Amino acid sequence: FADAIAFNSTARQQTNEDGRLVWIGNKTEHGLLGFCNVVKRDYAAVRASVPAEDQKAYPFSSAKKSMSTIVRKQGETKLYTKGASEVILKSCDQFVDSDGVVRPMGDSDRAQFEAQIEDMANQGNRTIGVAYGDFSCPADGFPEDEPDLPSYTFLGVLGIQDPIREEVPSAVKDCHTAGVIVRMVTGDNINTAIAIAKKCGIYNDDGYDHAMIGEDFRDMYNNKKDELLELLPRLRILARSSPRDKYLLVQMLQELGEVVGVTGDGTNDAPALKLANVGFAMQIGTDIAKGASDMVLLDNNFVSVVNAIKWGRAVNDNVRKFIQYQLSINVGGVVLTFVGALASSTSKEPFSTVQLLWLNLIMDTLAALALATERPDISSLHRLPIFKQSGLMSRRMIAFIGIHSLYQTGLILAILFVGHTVLKTNQGNCDIDFPADGVNGTNPVKELCKTWCEEVGGKITDDYRFCQQGETHTTIIFNTFIWFQIFNMFNARKLFSELNIFEGFSRSIPALVILVVIVGFQVFAVEVAGPFLDTTGLSWENWLICIGLGFTEWIVGILVHILPLDEPIPKEIQAKWDKETRHRESLGLKAQHNSSIERRDSHRILRRDPSLRGMSNVRRH
Numbered sequence: 001f002a003d004a005i006a007f008n009s010t011a012r013q014q015t016n017e018d019g020r021l022v023w024i025g026n027k028t029e030h031g032l033l034g035f036c037n038v039v040k041r042d043y044a045a046v047r048a049s050v051p052a053e054d055q056k057a058y059p060f061s062s063a064k065k066s067m068s069t070i071v072r073k074q075g076e077t078k079l080y081t082k083g084a085s086e087v088i089l090k091s092c093d094q095f096v097d098s099d100g101v102v103r104p105m106g107d108s109d110r111a112q113f114e115a116q117i118e119d120m121a122n123q124g125n126r127t128i129g130v131a132y133g134d135f136s137c138p139a140d141g142f143p144e145d146e147p148d149l150p151s152y153t154f155l156g157v158l159g160i161q162d163p164i165r166e167e168v169p170s171a172v173k174d175c176h177t178a179g180v181i182v183r184m185v186t187g188d189n190i191n192t193a194i195a196i197a198k199k200c201g202i203y204n205d206d207g208y209d210h211a212m213i214g215e216d217f218r219d220m221y222n223n224k225k226d227e228l229l230e231l232l233p234r235l236r237i238l239a240r241s242s243p244r245d246k247y248l249l250v251q252m253l254q255e256l257g258e259v260v261g262v263t264g265d266g267t268n269d270a271p272a273l274k275l276a277n278v279g280f281a282m283q284i285g286t287d288i289a290k291g292a293s294d295m296v297l298l299d300n301n302f303v304s305v306v307n308a309i310k311w312g313r314a315v316n317d318n319v320r321k322f323i324q325y326q327l328s329i330n331v332g333g334v335v336l337t338f339v340g341a342l343a344s345s346t347s348k349e350p351f352s353t354v355q356l357l358w359l360n361l362i363m364d365t366l367a368a369l370a371l372a373t374e375r376p377d378i379s380s381l382h383r384l385p386i387f388k389q390s391g392l393m394s395r396r397m398i399a400f401i402g403i404h405s406l407y408q409t410g411l412i413l414a415i416l417f418v419g420h421t422v423l424k425t426n427q428g429n430c431d432i433d434f435p436a437d438g439v440n441g442t443n444p445v446k447e448l449c450k451t452w453c454e455e456v457g458g459k460i461t462d463d464y465r466f467c468q469q470g471e472t473h474t475t476i477i478f479n480t481f482i483w484f485q486i487f488n489m490f491n492a493r494k495l496f497s498e499l500n501i502f503e504g505f506s507r508s509i510p511a512l513v514i515l516v517v518i519v520g521f522q523v524f525a526v527e528v529a530g531p532f533l534d535t536t537g538l539s540w541e542n543w544l545i546c547i548g549l550g551f552t553e554w555i556v557g558i559l560v561h562i563l564p565l566d567e568p569i570p571k572e573i574q575a576k577w578d579k580e581t582r583h584r585e586s587l588g589l590k591a592q593h594n595s596s597i598e599r600r601d602s603h604r605i606l607r608r609d610p611s612l613r614g615m616s617n618v619r620r621h
Helices: 002-007 027-038 043-048 085-090 107-122 168-177 190-200 214-223 225-234 243-255 267-275 287-292 303-343 353-372 378-382 395-422 444-455 471-492 509-527 540-561 571-586
Strands: 012-015 021-024 055-061 066-073 076-084 092-096 102-104 125-134 152-161 180-185 210-213 235-239 259-264 278-282 295-297 603-607 617-620
Touching (some): 027 043, 085 125, 107 125, 107 152, 214 243, 225 235, 225 243, 243 259, 303 353, 303 395, 303 471, 353 509
Parallel strands (some): 180 603, 210 235, 259 603
Antiparallel strands (some): 055 066, 125 152
8 A cells, every 4th residue: 555655656755954844746745645654664765675766657547536656665566546535546457455355346236335435535535546567578678658547446535624725615605795606626536526515615505506516517508507507506516526627617606707716736727827907927826827827826725816806996996086086076176167168257267277287196196095005905895796798987976076076166166256255355455444535436445455466367347345256266176175185085985875975985004194294285385385386375264164165075075975875786787696595585595696785706716635624644544
């Protein structure tokens, strides 16, 4: 038995830089060779007992589900093979009993082995069958292709227990909460796959979730494809699968309109990784698998897939936050510039060219950094992904842009046309009691006030006391508009019906810094950079008025967020949900979909075992 394991494997131990022995190679073989050490057999000594020219290894074949090695030793030639336990057992007509005697395998013996394999698989063990066959070949070489022997002698079956990483079940649960269905595609025994999938939370034994083997999958694909397409939404486990099965599964899910992510580590996984919408390769995987993927999981952990989902949603959300914020500014700014210039009695734009450039600098560049740097949060997994059919802007985003820009435009126009009298803005301190007019009806003080007002592009009121669009008036308009945007930045951080606009602000430290910088810049622009930005210093009362008007943006933001705006569900998605709901209800199960949720889609993740499992433990039966 030790010979069969030692010769028919390639893994080995070597000393690392720290002077510790570490395993190199396939993790399954780590466990098998570790078993050799447990039974006091030195696998390295066994290998060294036969010269390399008397050994010929045939790599693992996914078609045969086995790996074989021919060894010429002490005048005898044997072919050792290991692989899927039921496949190895099926090819054997003899077995070695507990006394080391080779005996014919009767029906009762075969049934006993099959029962043992099933029992081990039901406990979540990966079962590896080991056998050998006597082989005769020329003394001067070995066949290039692996020979098929008529019969083998069964040595036994090994159960490999791959402990589930502690964080994996919660990661799978997060995927389900986020609307991502996790499917297991594996070469393991179906009972092993079901047991592991139950522990991970992938498979529920409730009659709805379905598990099948690759052979049945291929048969249905070739002969009953329509039935297979009907079954796919319920499929959770595909066991004893081939690489082509994985590729076909990805292809068919995409035909159903799904967005598919695939994890894999082997060269045979490359086609599926390439075809998938998102391919995740393991760091331990082959270079071909990494080259075919979109991302490489450096820690070989399924939790990193969940982190990728969170980051993907965070990036998408940040882009949409900036778009709704920027468009609300631009729409308001354009309308104000156009309407203000046409409707104003002075034909003067509400904002000067330099002020518009300042607005673009601090609101476009700095606000983009503030809204685009928010880190992902677990709450992003508590909603479903966006529909593929959805546009970039949601209904609530459109309402945000329309309502905020309309409110800002209306209030600024009100300040433009009547604010100078309400706020008593003048040019050159003309809000005084004028002396009586002269003999000829002239008043040099009034004329001086009029001249001062007109010099800055304003228009004096009929009583000569207030200047419309004078320096103070235009500064208040400009300052109020900027404070609208400062307060509205908080509103723009929320895309859905959240009322707490301060939640999660600590996730973006740059946003806090940028907010302070913008406020500082605005104070500088008004109080210091007057000649350059066409502004003048304001009194503390006017500052409070500007900030107070900006604060009203939070009230408007609350009104926008409480609007009952749900995103429409595409007909094909709704039909799919209705069908699933009817099926679940027929089984007495609770429906999983709720049409009132704002964001819906059905993204899919396929994964293989390496991202879920830790090191291997082995026991033999």
